[in-house]
Amino acid sequence: MSDARRRVAILGGGQLGTMLAEALFDLDADVSLYDPHADAPARRRVPDVVTGRWDDRAALGRFLARADVVTYEFEHIETRWLRDVLAALPSPPPVWPSLDVLDTLRCRLAEKTFLRDAGLPHVAFAHARGRAELDAVAHAFGYPFLMKTSRGGYDGKGQFLIRGDEALEVACGTLETSIGPDFEVVLEDPLPLEAEASAIVIRDPSGATTHFPVFENTHAAGVLDVTLVPARLPEEVNRVIASLAEETARRLDVVGLLSVEFFVTRTPGSRRGGHVVSTINGGRHVYVNELAPRPHNSGHVTRRACSVSQFDALARVLVGLPAPTPRLLGTDAYCMANLLGDVWLAQGRSALDLRALDAHPELLEVVLYGKEGAKARRKMGHLVTLGASPEAARDAALAARRSLARPFGG
Ligand SMILES: Nc1ncnc2c1ncn2[C@@H]1O[C@H](COP(=O)(O)OP(=O)(O)OP(=O)(O)O)[C@@H](O)[C@H]1O
Numbered sequence: 001m002s003d004a005r006r007r008v009a010i011l012g013g014g015q016l017g018t019m020l021a022e023a024l025f026d027l028d029a030d031v032s033l034y035d036p037h038a039d040a041p042a043r044r045r046v047p048d049v050v051t052g053r054w055d056d057r058a059a060l061g062r063f064l065a066r067a068d069v070v071t072y073e074f075e076h077i078e079t080r081w082l083r084d085v086l087a088a089l090p091s092p093p094p095v096w097p098s099l100d101v102l103d104t105l106r107c108r109l110a111e112k113t114f115l116r117d118a119g120l121p122h123v124a125f126a127h128a129r130g131r132a133e134l135d136a137v138a139h140a141f142g143y144p145f146l147m148k149t150s151r152g153g154y155d156g157k158g159q160f161l162i163r164g165d166e167a168l169e170v171a172c173g174t175l176e177t178s179i180g181p182d183f184e185v186v187l188e189d190p191l192p193l194e195a196e197a198s199a200i201v202i203r204d205p206s207g208a209t210t211h212f213p214v215f216e217n218t219h220a221a222g223v224l225d226v227t228l229v230p231a232r233l234p235e236e237v238n239r240v241i242a243s244l245a246e247e248t249a250r251r252l253d254v255v256g257l258l259s260v261e262f263f264v265t266r267t268p269g270s271r272r273g274g275h276v277v278s279t280i281n282g283g284r285h286v287y288v289n290e291l292a293p294r295p296h297n298s299g300h301v302t303r304r305a306c307s308v309s310q311f312d313a314l315a316r317v318l319v320g321l322p323a324p325t326p327r328l329l330g331t332d333a334y335c336m337a338n339l340l341g342d343v344w345l346a347q348g349r350s351a352l353d354l355r356a357l358d359a360h361p362e363l364l365e366v367v368l369y370g371k372e373g374a375k376a377r378r379k380m381g382h383l384v385t386l387g388a389s390p391e392a393a394r395d396a397a398l399a400a401r402r403s404l405a406r407p408f409g410g
């Protein structure tokens with residue numbers, strides 16, 4: 001390795017890229033970010049943010065040519081352009097996790113197919129392209145099902161619960177208008193969830209693989225709401241989750257972070273075929289829901305709960321250090337609660353007034369991402385609290401959040 005500082009290029013200048021950049025600065029790395037939006041949150045904290053379109057190959061080429069290693073903070077990037085741009089560079093930097101991993105994980109169908117082929121537990125699914133094929137596939141799959149667009153979905157966007165012909169008709173109309181007649185969807189068995197969990201794996205180029213403690217997640221209307229650590233799941237379930245997450249990272253040959261979302265149920269899904277279910281003593285079943293080759297919203301809790309945060313861990317791998325082994329700090333519990341645009345809308349202000357937080361001593365951090373324009377359900381910040389138990393940490397986080405979501409001056 002040369003003795004110069006490493007320059008890490010991050011594609012995307014949202015909150016994940018920004019917090020990763022801060023962790024990289026702590027390791028004395030140089031960091032540049034690329035984002036199409038002139039008001040990307042990273043602009044407020046990182047000096048070197050390039051504004052450019054994803055399809056501007058010249059701008060991307062100049063940006064990537066400066067890098068020793070490249071990573072990304074979100075999956076919805078056209079990898080074809082990146083491959084072209086990198087191939088044209090005299091000495092292209094490595095992309096971690098690789099573009100092959102990104103190709104698999106940015107497409108829901110490719111992701112599900114990978115899980116099936118790898119024999120990893122996953123929800124029964126079918127897929128279809130366009131209305132005619134969907135009608136036939138829906139008929140064979142049977143109602144009800146969850147229908148998810150194969151590309152571009154996040155925070156529950158592009159998802160429909162389909163209970164019958166009429167709902168299917170309406171959803172098809174929406175997809176034809178928003179995507180076009182060739183829309184591609186994945187149909188999924190809706191599971192009766194006992195709990196949701198996530199595990200974040202760290203893997204370095206030597207193949208050394210470690211993981212964070214398992215988190216327990218609650219979603220509201222398809223958007224992550226709160227994350228608890230330690231998860232209130234039997235130790236054996238946590239062990240299965242952690243080992244499935246590590247195995248998934250190895251199968252994909254991830255270098256960097258792999259965030260793995262899990263469903264936990266007490267009854268298996270109703271559909272036969274396609275399922276590979278991991279059954280654990282006590283009759284619980286664990287399924288991999290989806291994968292992200294990057295830091296994860298649930299992992300924000302690690303900024304306070306763990307000896308290294310998810311951002312520190314990725315930063316270490318990116319600068320060439322071995323995968324660290326994160327530890328939960330102390331014997332307490334921690335809760336991360338998302339602050340969605342709804343909180344700003346409730347206050348009726350564009351700059352959130354934080355005075356109400358003074359009354360919440362369990363609060364360890366509040367991070368506002370610096371996004372312009374509060375919208376309902378838009379992730380705008382988060383807070384993390386400490387408690388003697390997961391319930392106590394969660395109650396403290398919910399109370400702190402409620403105290404913010406009041407009309408200003410009210
Ligand atoms: N098959 C299913 N059975 C039961 N609940 C589901 C199922 N699929 C999705 N959900 C619920 O919807 C949430 C969002 O689904 P999913 O993770 O597929 O969406 P996403 O929009 O890609 O979300 P993300 O923001 O995590 O990328 C899940 O966390 C879960 O609460």
Ligand SMILES: [Mg+2]
Pocket residue numbers: 261289290
């Ligand atoms: Mg998800």
